[in-house]
Amino acid sequence: MSKRIDVKDLNVYYGNFLAVEGVSINIAARSVTAFIGPSGCGKSTFLRTLNRMHEVLPGARVEGQVLLDGDDLYGSGVDPVAVRSHVGMVFQRPNPFPTMSIRDNVLAGVKLNGGRLSKSDAQEVVESSLKGANLWNEVKDRLDKPGSGLSGGQQQRLCIARAIAVKPDVILMDEPCSALDPISTLAVEDLINELKERYTVVIVTHNMQQAARVSDKTAFFNIAGTGKPGKLIEYADTTTIFNNPKEKATEDYVSGRFG
Amino acid sequence: MTRTVHETARATKGRDLTATETKTPESPGRLRALSSRQGAAGDKVFSGAALAAGAIILVVLVAVAVFLVVQAMPALLAPQSQIANGEGFWPYIFPLVVGTIIAAAIALLIATPISIGVALFISHYAPRRLSQILGYIIDLLAAIPSVIFGAWGISFLAPALVPGYTWLSSALGWIPIFAGPPSATGKTLLTASIVLAVMVIPIITSVCREIFLQTPKLHEEAALALGATRWEMIRMAVLPFARPGIISAVMLGLGRALGETMAVALVLSSGPLIASLLQSGNQTIAAEIALNFPEASGLSLNTLIAAGLVLFIVTLAVNLLARWVISRHKEFSGAN
Ligand SMILES: Nc1ncnc2c1ncn2[C@@H]1O[C@H](COP(=O)(O)OP(=O)(O)OP(=O)(O)O)[C@@H](O)[C@H]1O
Ligand SMILES: [Mg+2]
Numbered sequence: 287m288s289k290r291i292d293v294k295d296l297n298v299y300y301g302n303f304l305a306v307e308g309v310s311i312n313i314a315a316r317s318v319t320a321f322i323g324p325s326g327c328g329k330s331t332f333l334r335t336l337n338r339m340h341e342v343l344p345g346a347r348v349e350g351q352v353l354l355d356g357d358d359l360y361g362s363g364v365d366p367v368a369v370r371s372h373v374g375m376v377f378q379r380p381n382p383f384p385t386m387s388i389r390d391n392v393l394a395g396v397k398l399n400g401g402r403l404s405k406s407d408a409q410e411v412v413e414s415s416l417k418g419a420n421l422w423n424e425v426k427d428r429l430d431k432p433g434s435g436l437s438g439g440q441q442q443r444l445c446i447a448r449a450i451a452v453k454p455d456v457i458l459m460d461e462p463c464s465a466l467d468p469i470s471t472l473a474v475e476d477l478i479n480e481l482k483e484r485y486t487v488v489i490v491t492h493n494m495q496q497a498a499r500v501s502d503k504t505a506f507f508n509i510a511g512t513g514k515p516g517k518l519i520e521y522a523d524t525t526t527i528f529n530n531p532k533e534k535a536t537e538d539y540v541s542g543r544f545g
Numbered sequence: 546m547t548r549t550v551h552e553t554a555r556a557t558k559g560r561d562l563t564a565t566e567t568k569t570p571e572s573p574g575r576l577r578a579l580s581s582r583q584g585a586a587g588d589k590v591f592s593g594a595a596l597a598a599g600a601i602i603l604v605v606l607v608a609v610a611v612f613l614v615v616q617a618m619p620a621l622l623a624p625q626s627q628i629a630n631g632e633g634f635w636p637y638i639f640p641l642v643v644g645t646i647i648a649a650a651i652a653l654l655i656a657t658p659i660s661i662g663v664a665l666f667i668s669h670y671a672p673r674r675l676s677q678i679l680g681y682i683i684d685l686l687a688a689i690p691s692v693i694f695g696a697w698g699i700s701f702l703a704p705a706l707v708p709g710y711t712w713l714s715s716a717l718g719w720i721p722i723f724a725g726p727p728s729a730t731g732k733t734l735l736t737a738s739i740v741l742a743v744m745v746i747p748i749i750t751s752v753c754r755e756i757f758l759q760t761p762k763l764h765e766e767a768a769l770a771l772g773a774t775r776w777e778m779i780r781m782a783v784l785p786f787a788r789p790g791i792i793s794a795v796m797l798g799l800g801r802a803l804g805e806t807m808a809v810a811l812v813l814s815s816g817p818l819i820a821s822l823l824q825s826g827n828q829t830i831a832a833e834i835a836l837n838f839p840e841a842s843g844l845s846l847n848t849l850i851a852a853g854l855v856l857f858i859v860t861l862a863v864n865l866l867a868r869w870v871i872s873r874h875k876e877f878s879g880a881n
Binding site for chain 1: 764766767768770773781782785
């Protein structure tokens with residue numbers, strides 16, 4: 287069940303360093319939203335606050351609100367572990383568990399929280415998740431082989447299958463294609479297009495064409511200088527951001543005149 | 546670690562940028578500079594030194610093995626009635642082998658779970674300051690000489706365990722290994738095993754901690770992002786990654802436990818092989834050699850050396866077994 291995300295006045299700190307300042311953004315359900323911006327402007331940092339993965343990093347903390355269909359992720363008594371099973375994440379480098387078979391990788395998240403599956407249920411989850419990640423045909427004959435034996439692009443789609451197997455509401459992707467070749471990139475982009483029919487997808491990318499190809503809305507982040515906090519500069523329909531942005535900084539960035 | 550993740554992110558971007566630059570063709574002059582290979586001499590010296598070092602290790606190993614075999618032969622070939630007060634070599638060595646293996650096995654049974662737990666606590670649970678302090682303490686413990694552990698075993702641990710042994714034998718005395726009457730001094734094989742466990746815990750902990758700390762952040766985050774608790778993350782990402790390392794660490798501990806001489810010689814009031822761990826009796830090879838070596842001569846010396854050869858073989862066999870266990874799971878080790 288995809289859900290909408292509403293962020294209100296979010297600040298993110300690493301210790302005393304304010305990394306991201308004052309972000310407010312409303313992300314609709316069943317849409318693809320792209321985050322773009324120069325390196326170090328806090329895209330990854332902000333993305334991680336949407337499923338509380340930043341809490342894994344030492345010293346990271348937030349101020350402000352993130353609402354998932356109205357429920358505050360940072361409300362008292364909210365368990366970050368539960369948040370992450372609703373808001374999945376795909377990382378820059380494909381990271382299937384090397385000691386697990388392809389099948390076990392897909393089931394890794396489902397088996398958490400004491401979840402027990404009958405054999406046939408498990409097979410069904412594996413098949414539907416891998417089909418959902420456009421990987422089924424490539425791996426259906428070797429489900430018991432290690433996931434690390436796949437190509438980089440296949441591994442990344444395996445990670446997406448693993449993420450959708452737990453039936454999240456939202457899928458966050460941090461530069462999911464930056465370690466992939468163009469063909470695998472296209473495969474993942476096609477997949478993102480299909481995913482948005484069922485999930486809310488947020489993707490960080492450095493590739494403008496990719497942002498233009500896959501996203502409905504685009505958010506441009508920028509940073510005033512080193513040591514300054516990153517800010518959300520402009521957030522609009524992707525076509526608007528790329529064709530007639532309101533802000534000068536956005537226009538410079540998308541037209542490659544940045545810096 | 547997170548830093549490195551971000552650094553690689555940046556590095557990848559750097560590559561994207563430079564990839565669009567046109568490559569300047571390499572000039573012939575630059576090629577010549579490359580082919581002159583200034584480092585070649587140093588390279589030769591290093592590879593020579595490495596080869597020599599490797600050869601020395603092999604030679605020493607072979608020399609030790611040859612010495613053991615040559616010196617042990619007389620004991621194996623002599624009429625068995627002359628060996629070990631007429632006992633014969635094999636009847637003499639068998640209880641020692643069993644005692645050695647039981648003592649080491651119990652020690653590992655105790656030490657392995659504790660070590661893994663402590664190592665996990667240091668690597669994944671304790672706040673940074675505490676884990677640093679604990680790390681120092683563990684490394685310090687690993688450096689304590691075994692005679693100190695032996696002294697501690699005799700003077701403190703053995704008497705302290707006597708009430709426990711009394712209770713064990715009355716409650717579980719029907720199990721042969723807990724059969725009474727328990728030793729009044731506490732100088733039993735179980736005490737010796739516990740001392741051995743205490744000695745190997747720092748070694749296993751220290752190696753395990755290093756390995757746990759090396760778990761790729763990538764896989765830890767993969768587990769956490771799926772909604773794993775910290776313990777689930779450890780089971781999913783840390784332990785599978787560390788499995789071969791844990792086995793190596795345990796083997797290291799086993800090597801020490803099998804060969805440990807002083808502590809066992811001090812703590813164990815030795816005797817013939819008996820099933821009960823709570824009575825005095827039993828002996829290990831290493832302690833037997835140490836206790837009898839000073840007075841040994843002639844054939845009895847050969848007998849002790851033959852015992853040493855058996856210990857050597859047992860250790861080797863155990864190590865080979867461990868390697869086989871590790872290699873069985875190569876495909877899923879993450880090394881590919
Ligand atoms: N674990 C951390 N501890 C301290 N500071 C951090 C940490 N991670 C990131 N930062 C800092 O926070 C700021 C934002 O970093 P972030 O990684 O979110 O940028 P980004 O937009 O994702 O960059 P990129 O495009 O290179 O991935 C940077 O100044 C960075 O140095
Ligand atoms: Mg980033």
